[in-house]
Amino acid sequence: MTADKDHPSKMEKGCEKEDNGTPLEDSCCSDSGFGMNIYVGPSSSNCKLVILPYFNMMISPIPQNYMNKEWPDLFQVQIDGKELKVTRIDKKKGWGMPLLLRGYFSLQSLLEFKPYFQHSLIEGHTLTINLDSQQSVISNGELIFAVPGVQAQSVRQMVNPSQSSEQALLKKGMQSLCSSLKKITVDRAKVMTKYTFESSEEDQRGKVTLSAHFGPGSSITHLALGEYGNKLICRRGSYFASSLDVSVMDSDLFDKLQPVVGHGDLFIRARGSLEKIEIPAEDVVEFDGESIIVMTQEIEMISVEKSDIHTIMKRVIKGPGFVWVLMPMEEELKFEPEICS
Numbered sequence: 080m081t082a083d084k085d086h087p088s089k090m091e092k093g094c095e096k097e098d099n100g101t102p103l104e105d106s107c108c109s110d111s112g113f114g115m116n117i118y119v120g121p122s123s124s125n126c127k128l129v130i131l132p133y134f135n136m137m138i139s140p141i142p143q144n145y146m147n148k149e150w151p152d153l154f155q156v157q158i159d160g161k162e163l164k165v166t167r168i169d170k171k172k173g174w175g176m177p178l179l180l181r182g183y184f185s186l187q188s189l190l191e192f193k194p195y196f197q198h199s200l201i202e203g204h205t206l207t208i209n210l211d212s213q214q215s216v217i218s219n220g221e222l223i224f225a226v227p228g229v230q231a232q233s234v235r236q237m238v239n240p241s242q243s244s245e246q247a248l249l250k251k252g253m254q255s256l257c258s259s260l261k262k263i264t265v266d267r268a269k270v271m272t273k274y275t276f277e278s279s280e281e282d283q284r285g286k287v288t289l290s291a292h293f294g295p296g297s298s299i300t301h302l303a304l305g306e307y308g309n310k311l312i313c314r315r316g317s318y319f320a321s322s323l324d325v326s327v328m329d330s331d332l333f334d335k336l337q338p339v340v341g342h343g344d345l346f347i348r349a350r351g352s353l354e355k356i357e358i359p360a361e362d363v364v365e366f367d368g369e370s371i372i373v374m375t376q377e378i379e380m381i382s383v384e385k386s387d388i389h390t391i392m393k394r395v396i397k398g399p400g401f402v403w404v405l406m407p408m409e410e411e412l413k414f415e416p417e418i419c420s
Contacts, residue, residue: 094126094164095173116143119165119178126166134160137183144179152176183326183340194322194343195303198284204297206320206346210276210285218320219271220289220348229285232273273323291319291348300347300403302373307401310340310376317372319348335391338376347373352406358398366404368392373403 117138119129131138140154153169167174193214200207205223208216217234225231276285291299299319302311315335318327322343339345347353349372358364363381368391378400384392396402 094128095122095124115182117163117180117182119163119180121175121177122165122167122173124173125171126164129163129165131158131161131163131182136163138163139181139183140165141181142176142178143181144177146176150176154178154180156180183324194324194341196322196344199301199344199346201299201301201346204292204299204348205288205290206299207286207288208320210274210287212276212278212281212283212285214285215273215275215323216287216320217271217273217323217325218289218346220291220319222272222274222287223290224286224288225274226286228276228278228283229287230275230277232275234271234273289320291346293348293350296351298349298352300349300353300373302345302347304339304341304343304345307375308377309342310338311345312336312374312376312378313339313347314372317347317349318345320346336371336374347403349405353403354406356402356404358396358400358402360399362398363395364398365393365395366402368394370405371396371402372405375400375402378402 115132115136117129117131119127136158138156138158140156142152142154146152151169152167152174155166155168157164157166165178165180193211196208196214196216197211198209206218206220210216210229222231274285274287276283276287278285291297304311304325313327313336315337318339321339321341322345324343325339325341325345328338328340353372358378368384371394374396377398379397381395381397383394386392
């Protein structure tokens with residue numbers, strides 16, 4: 080539902096719009112390929128209306144912009160079709176910050192993105208995908224081949240430091256570094272490429288071949304997020320490609336694992352082959368700190384041993400769940416985790 084001057088929407092009453100009296104246009108959103116940053120901006124009234132680029136998106140009310148710990152602002156969101164209403168709920172007043180919210184694709188809006196690839200082929204460190212008409216794949220790999228009709232667009236994955244990272248810095252008395260988190264966020268942004276097959280013929284397919292070359296023995300693993308509760312925990316830097324609905328979320332600034340959420344297809348790269356290992360319920364297992372590349376969300380992290388702030392020596396985890404472990408490139412022996420007594 081979109082409001083106009085003659086027929087204002089029910090959510091519009093008492094809410095601020097743009098200075099020209101119309102809702103924000105679709106340019107409000109920065110397409111990162113892992114969801115969208117929705118720019119709301121400041122408001123002189125208690126609520127504000129924004130027009131979203133897609134119908135029935137899911138919007139988190141947690142600000143993605145820098146938040147001083149002394150700012151009490153809390154927000155509530157309501158969505159009606161493409162219309163987003165943002166209301167401040169801690170006080171009956173507006174806000175001055177350049178409010179930025181995070182948008183994700185609902186099941187209905189997912190239909191616009193066709194999140195499941197009908198055909199994909201993995202050969203060593205190359206991935207070939209046949210895209211349907213108007214379907215997209217996001218990747219940070221090198222383009223090897225694309226048929227005419229495949230359009231490439233650079234997009235940026237903004238990685239936002241988590242609240243736990245900020246709290247950890249404050250606890251260590253590192254206020255200066257904490258205040259630099261906003262700069263760290265910009266520095267850690269990753270440039271990706273979105274490949275979209277533009278065709279008016281529904282039966283045509285757009286072939287794209289991408290490389291995830293890490294050197295000898297590097298590999299690509301396909302994971303369907305829908306088979307694992309729409310969320311996996313992946314090692315930072317392992318993401319290679321995905322459908323457009325997949326979002327990479329940041330975790331602790333000093334950890335190397337981060338959640339990846341979505342409904343569609345995910346492709347993980349590694350400097351060697353991965354082995355999927357099932358961890359039975361209540362089993363406690365110790366792994367080399369660098370060997371776990373992916374794990375399911377049910378896995379419980381018991382402890383992490385570090386030699387310094389950046390180097391993880393070992394992880395102790397508890398089942399049930401699955402882990403994908405990096406195999407030594409020199410060996411083809413089956414990986415045997417150490418069972419802790």
